[in-house]
Amino acid sequence: MNVSATLVTERLRRSRLDHLTRAVDIITRNRDDLVSFFTQNEQGKQMPAFLDRTAKHLADEQAALIKEMEQVTVRVEHIKTIVQTQQSYAGVLGAIEMVDAAVLLDDAVKLNAAAMERHKIQIERDYEPGLWVSLDKQKLVQVLVNLIKNAKEAVQRNSSGERRVTVRARIVDAARLQIEIIDSGEGIATEHLTRIFSQGFTTKKNGHGFGLHSSANAVKEMGGSLQAHSDGPGSGAAFTLELPYQPPTSRGA
Structure with a gap:
């Protein structure tokens, strides 16, 4: 501006x-x-x-x-x-509540939208309906914002190919919900995939290695898991987050 x-x-x-x-x-x-x-x-x-x-x-x-x-x-x-x-997330840290993960995904996208537009990165959304979870919504939004921001930065550092970030969410089974953040960025070397969530590990020039480590810990606290996949440098990356799914029949129990 x-x-x-x-x-x-x-x-x-x-x-x-x-x-x-x-x-x-x-x-x-x-x-x-x-x-x-x-x-x-x-x-x-x-x-x-x-x-x-x-x-x-x-x-x-x-x-x-x-x-x-x-x-x-x-x-x-x-x-x-x-x-x-x-402001909609102010003052609710630690509160466990039933929310539709699609709403939180949309909010995380909104918080990254200006930077995406500035760098001409297209963002695609593909959600299944009824993505109910019971958790600290502020904590999950922080994780999602960080993952989308990382995807955006990975695309920025990739000088060739399409400039795209895809946010996908689906119900895996009666107990699990899966969220994927997929980018067309610089990719991740195979030897880094096992270390990427370690505290202090980073491949960024000015990075500190806290973001993914804290995100993985936050997801674990919510009863879920966070994994990374890439076919190597130049091939993009996908971060897969799995969380306990709360189907409609169990929400009133």
């Missing part, structure tokens, strides 16, 4: 509106004999062409400013959505 605001300010600073103001001032000074001014004065003869060029330039300026302000409006709406989503 700062970039768009800067562009708008710079366009206004370089606007040719002052050229039009000076032209109007010149015409005003010659208003008593405009016919002679436009037909005999060298400056006056050039005035119609100058006004035409200035009008076209100002029209282009206006179109560009409208486009920039539309982008600012979209980003402000993104920020409002993020704030509202974050």
Whole structure:
């Protein structure tokens, strides 16, 4: 948003509106004999062409400013959505409640949506209905946000191929629900797959190795599991999260 605001300010600073103001001032000074001014004065003869060029330039300026302000409006709406989503989870840490995992997945996607759009990464959602779980929803959202963020960063670091993150959720059986975060990113070396959830392990230049470790621990506390799969560098990766499923018949028990 700062970039768009800067562009708008710079366009206004370089606007040719002052050229039009000076032209109007010149015409005003010659208003008593405009016919002679436009037909005999060298400056006056050039005035119609100058006004035409200035009008076209100002029209282009206006179109560009409208486009920039539309982008600012979209980003402000993104920020409002993020704030509202974050506020909906405030003060509920540790509370166990029955929720539809699809709602939490959508919220996690919303919290990453602006960054996805900025880096031109497409996100796809594929959920089965009735994904009921009984857990700390704030804890699960934090895990999902982290996994989607990691997927986004992996795609950013992959210079070739499609730019896509897929979020998939389904009921595996009467007791398990599965969530997959699949990316078309840089992939994971085979030797790293067994270490990726270890505390302090990271392949990121500025990483600390806390995110996946804490996510795996949080999932374990919720009675689930978190696994990673990749066919190697350049082939993307998939993180599979399994949680206890609460079918409709057991929710009222």
